[in-house]
Structures are given as structure tokens and as C-alpha cells.
Amino acid sequence: MRNIIELLIKYAIKAPSVHNTQPWRFAYRNNVIKVFPDYNRRLPMADQDDHALFISLGCAVENLVIAANHFGYRADIDYFPPLENNECIRIRLTEGRVDLDNRLFEAIDNRQSTRNRYKGRKIPGEDMKALQNAAHYEGVRTLVFSGQQEILPLIEFIKEASFLRFSNNSFKHELIYWIRFNTREAKQTGDGLYTASMGFPSVPSWLGRLIMRLIKPSGEAKRVEKLVKSSSAMMVFIAESNQKKNWINLGRAFERVALTATVLNIKHAHLNMPCEEIEVRKKLAAYLGLPDNQQPLLLIRLGYSEFMPYPFRRSIHRVTYEDKSPQTIELQESGIESTK
Ligand SMILES: Cc1cc2nc3c(=O)[nH]c(=O)nc-3n(C[C@H](O)[C@H](O)[C@H](O)COP(=O)(O)O)c2cc1C
Known part of the structure; x- marks a missing residue:
């Protein structure tokens, strides 16, 4: 499971983020990934209420969900579960797929914010x-x-x-x-x-x-x-x-x-x-x-325009850690199973 989770996080961090701040941290244990906001990377001037920071987290979550589906996992999401110590988005993976166009997965690597001049042609x-x-x-x-x-x-x-x-x-x-x-x-x-x-x-x-x-x-x-x-x-x-x-x-x-x-x-x-x-x-x-x-x-x-050079990302190891808390409460909380 660890390998697949690390792979999913690699796709998550290809997401766009405001100023490419990548304001995220990931923790994982068993089949659960938690996505935390990294307030050290907030933008007090451009994003005073942090809405763009949370939009950026949403982009990463969406990549993760699409990648999970590609590798045969369904991702169920809890927003800010109240029993977690820190505010986070909690994603639980189970085997199985939803009906999702696989071309979206392939697009994760190619997507970019393309800031050049466009050609004005009408979109069908x-x-x-x-x-x-x-x-x-x-x-x-x-x-x-x-x-x-x-x-x-x-x-x-x-x-x-x-x-x-x-x-x-x-x-x-x-x-x-x-x-x-x-x-x-x-x-x-x-x-x-x-x-x-x-x-x-x-x-x-x-x-x-x-x-x-x-x-x-x-x-x-x-x-x-x-x-x-x-x-x-x-x-x-x-x-x-x-x-x-x-x-x-x-x-x-x-x-x-x-x-x-x-x-x-x-x-x-x-x-x-x-x-x-x-x-x-x-x-x-x-x-x-x-x-x-x-x-x-x-x-x-x-x-419509040509692609531009791609920007860089921090490596997964700088933003991910194993959740070593003595006992994960997430699944107990939902009454689904125990994860000792
Ligand atoms: C919430 C949000 C706000 C953004 N605002 C701007 C913006 O105002 N101007 C801009 O040129 N790019 C903006 N971007 C694009 C990011 O700068 C871009 O995603 C980041 O530099 C990484 O580049 P990539 O999308 O090509 O991977 C924004 C992205 C997000 C998610």
C-alpha cells in the first residue's frame, strides 16, 4: 500500500498552486492519506483570507482522486473531520473504480498554466x-x-x-x-x-x-x-x-x-x-x-497556443511523512474498522 500511496502523492503534487507555493503536506498510514494546509507557505498580501491556499489543496486532492481511480482505487473524502488534531482533508482508499475518463489521468503530466498569447480561435x-x-x-x-x-x-x-x-x-x-x-x-x-x-x-x-x-x-x-x-x-x-x-x-x-x-x-x-x-x-x-x-x-x-517550459515541484520526500500517531482514529470515528 505504501508504494501506491507514494505514487498517488507524486501525482497530487503535480497540481497547480497559487504562485507555485505548493502549500501542502501529506501524511499516510495504511489506506488513509491526510492532506494538511501548510500555513508557512501562505501569501498574506495576494491571498489574505487563504482562499487560494485551499483552492490549491483542492487541485492536489483532485489529482490524487483521479490517479487513485487509474490505479484501481476509489477515494472517499472527509473534509476537516472534527476528531483530527489538525485541520485536514482525509482520503480513504478502497479497491474499486468509479466511472472516470482515463484521459484525465494522462493529462496530469501535460497540464500547465500556459501564459503566452493565444490565437483567438473559437472553441467549438x-x-x-x-x-x-x-x-x-x-x-x-x-x-x-x-x-x-x-x-x-x-x-x-x-x-x-x-x-x-x-x-x-x-x-x-x-x-x-x-x-x-x-x-x-x-x-x-x-x-x-x-x-x-x-x-x-x-x-x-x-x-x-x-x-x-x-x-x-x-x-x-x-x-x-x-x-x-x-x-x-x-x-x-x-x-x-x-x-x-x-x-x-x-x-x-x-x-x-x-x-x-x-x-x-x-x-x-x-x-x-x-x-x-x-x-x-x-x-x-x-x-x-x-x-x-x-x-x-x-x-x-x-x-489555443504552444506549450511553454514547465515549472518545478518540491520532491515528495519534502512534503510527505508516515503518520506514526499511536492509533489512527479516522476509521474508528466513521465506525468502519479499526486500524491498530
Ligand atoms: C488558486 C490559484 C491561483 C492562481 N493565480 C494565478 C494568477 O493570478 N496568475 C497566474 O499567472 N497564475 C496563477 N496561478 C497559476 C500558478 O501560478 C501555477 O499553477 C503554478 O505556477 C504552477 O504552474 P503550473 O500550473 O504550470 O504547474 C494560480 C493557481 C492557483 C491554483
């Missing part, structure tokens, strides 16, 4: 439908904007939020901390935003930091506008109420969409600034006609 209706169907998770809604006419009104929110972000020195400081300006640095840390994946040249770190400090908010807003205009469609992910379980489900929904897009050879990238700047998020929610309790938390663009 049945593919758009497949993407929307992939997002059906409890507590999550999506809205789709196809073609220039529907996309254009969103640009103002994106530009405003981008301008605010890049006018904020604390935000910039945090962003720079997570950028890996060359391959050596990216490989060494195994995390962070790898400049090659963003279409920027490799430079020494000191030079990269200097360039970042010189970026003008208006220049960045213009760069982002061009990316949006090249896109075929945009998709907003909405949490039906602002709580951790919904954030995790939103991450699962997003990852399922990202993998489905990969299967269909459609690229995606985030343009999350309007969801992160609270005042802009409110304006966006009003534009979308959302009731007060519903929050737009992820905004992605979709389209």
Missing part, C-alpha cells in the same frame, strides 16, 4: 460544454464568456486590479520573493514562479529583482490586456458561500476543467487579480449579478 461548442460539465461540484458555479464581445467588459476589472496590485509595494515584495529568475534557482527550490514558464528570459536573481521593482503598474495592465484580447473564452469560478469546504471543491472543479482542457488541447491561464483585490472583486460580483454570499474566486482564460 461541444468542447465548451465539456469544460462546463467538468466543473460540477457541490458549492461551486461557473460562468463562461465566449468571444470578444463577452470578454471585453471583463478587461476593465482585470486592468484595474492589476494596476492596484502593482502599485502596492508589499504585494510586489511578496511576488518577487516567489519568483525564480533562472533555471538554477527554480531547480534548487523546486517551487515558485519560474520565469521561463512566464515567457521571460533567464537572468541573475539580482537583475530580475531590479527589473521587477521597475515595472510600471500601467505597463503591466497593458501587457495583461493583450493577453486577454488574444483569448477565446474566459471562465469565472464562483464559491456559493465563502467557506473552506467550498474553496476546496472549487479547486477540485478548476483542476477537473484544467485537465479536461488539456485533453481537448485547449490551453488555460489564470487572471486572478480581480478576485484577489477585494474592492474589485465586489465590483465584479455586482457586474455578474451575484448575491452577497457568492464570491468570484478564480478567473481563467482559455484558448
Whole structure:
């Protein structure tokens, strides 16, 4: 079981995460894997309420579930079981499969956030439908904007939020901390935003930091506008109420969409600034006609382009440990079996 669990965690950590912070830790024992948030990797400026951290955990959980199915295991999930000492998502594996398209598993290795300019070509209706169907998770809604006419009104929110972000020195400081300006640095840390994946040249770190400090908010807003205009469609992910379980489900929904897009050879990238700047998020929610309790938390663009270099991940050994607590309470709690 240990080998299969380690294999599943290897697929889990290929998931996307905000700033590639990989804010997760895994513990396992017998047939149970626990996924913990790693608050040491939170982003106080870009993600003040930790919603993006929990969305990232949801992405990792979804990869794990899809990989488990591929290797012949069904994964049952408990969100924040009350008797656990630390908040976690608990996954129990049993032999058996659910009816899941195996191409999603194959897409885990190929998926990436593709941040280059897209080709503007229309996405066929049945593919758009497949993407929307992939997002059906409890507590999550999506809205789709196809073609220039529907996309254009969103640009103002994106530009405003981008301008605010890049006018904020604390935000910039945090962003720079997570950028890996060359391959050596990216490989060494195994995390962070790898400049090659963003279409920027490799430079020494000191030079990269200097360039970042010189970026003008208006220049960045213009760069982002061009990316949006090249896109075929945009998709907003909405949490039906602002709580951790919904954030995790939103991450699962997003990852399922990202993998489905990969299967269909459609690229995606985030343009999350309007969801992160609270005042802009409110304006966006009003534009979308959302009731007060519903929050737009992820905004992605979709389209066609070439793959870019892949970023790195920390190794499984840096994020995983065997659960050596004297007795696991998880299965007793559910009354299913004892695991001495
Ligand atoms: C919750 C969340 C928020 C993200 N926000 C942004 C964003 O605003 N801009 C961006 O370029 N990428 C964003 N990303 C993408 C991550 O930076 C990306 O997943 C990470 O760098 C790893 O790269 P990969 O997805 O290609 O594996 C986000 C990802 C997640 C899960």
C-alpha cells in the first residue's frame, strides 16, 4: 500500500498552486492519506483570507482522486473531520473504480498554466460544454464568456486590479520573493514562479529583482490586456458561500476543467487579480449579478497556443511523512474498522 500511496502523492503534487507555493503536506498510514494546509507557505498580501491556499489543496486532492481511480482505487473524502488534531482533508482508499475518463489521468503530466498569447480561435461548442460539465461540484458555479464581445467588459476589472496590485509595494515584495529568475534557482527550490514558464528570459536573481521593482503598474495592465484580447473564452469560478469546504471543491472543479482542457488541447491561464483585490472583486460580483454570499474566486482564460517550459515541484520526500500517531482514529470515528 505504501508504494501506491507514494505514487498517488507524486501525482497530487503535480497540481497547480497559487504562485507555485505548493502549500501542502501529506501524511499516510495504511489506506488513509491526510492532506494538511501548510500555513508557512501562505501569501498574506495576494491571498489574505487563504482562499487560494485551499483552492490549491483542492487541485492536489483532485489529482490524487483521479490517479487513485487509474490505479484501481476509489477515494472517499472527509473534509476537516472534527476528531483530527489538525485541520485536514482525509482520503480513504478502497479497491474499486468509479466511472472516470482515463484521459484525465494522462493529462496530469501535460497540464500547465500556459501564459503566452493565444490565437483567438473559437472553441467549438461541444468542447465548451465539456469544460462546463467538468466543473460540477457541490458549492461551486461557473460562468463562461465566449468571444470578444463577452470578454471585453471583463478587461476593465482585470486592468484595474492589476494596476492596484502593482502599485502596492508589499504585494510586489511578496511576488518577487516567489519568483525564480533562472533555471538554477527554480531547480534548487523546486517551487515558485519560474520565469521561463512566464515567457521571460533567464537572468541573475539580482537583475530580475531590479527589473521587477521597475515595472510600471500601467505597463503591466497593458501587457495583461493583450493577453486577454488574444483569448477565446474566459471562465469565472464562483464559491456559493465563502467557506473552506467550498474553496476546496472549487479547486477540485478548476483542476477537473484544467485537465479536461488539456485533453481537448485547449490551453488555460489564470487572471486572478480581480478576485484577489477585494474592492474589485465586489465590483465584479455586482457586474455578474451575484448575491452577497457568492464570491468570484478564480478567473481563467482559455484558448489555443504552444506549450511553454514547465515549472518545478518540491520532491515528495519534502512534503510527505508516515503518520506514526499511536492509533489512527479516522476509521474508528466513521465506525468502519479499526486500524491498530
Ligand atoms: C488558486 C490559484 C491561483 C492562481 N493565480 C494565478 C494568477 O493570478 N496568475 C497566474 O499567472 N497564475 C496563477 N496561478 C497559476 C500558478 O501560478 C501555477 O499553477 C503554478 O505556477 C504552477 O504552474 P503550473 O500550473 O504550470 O504547474 C494560480 C493557481 C492557483 C491554483
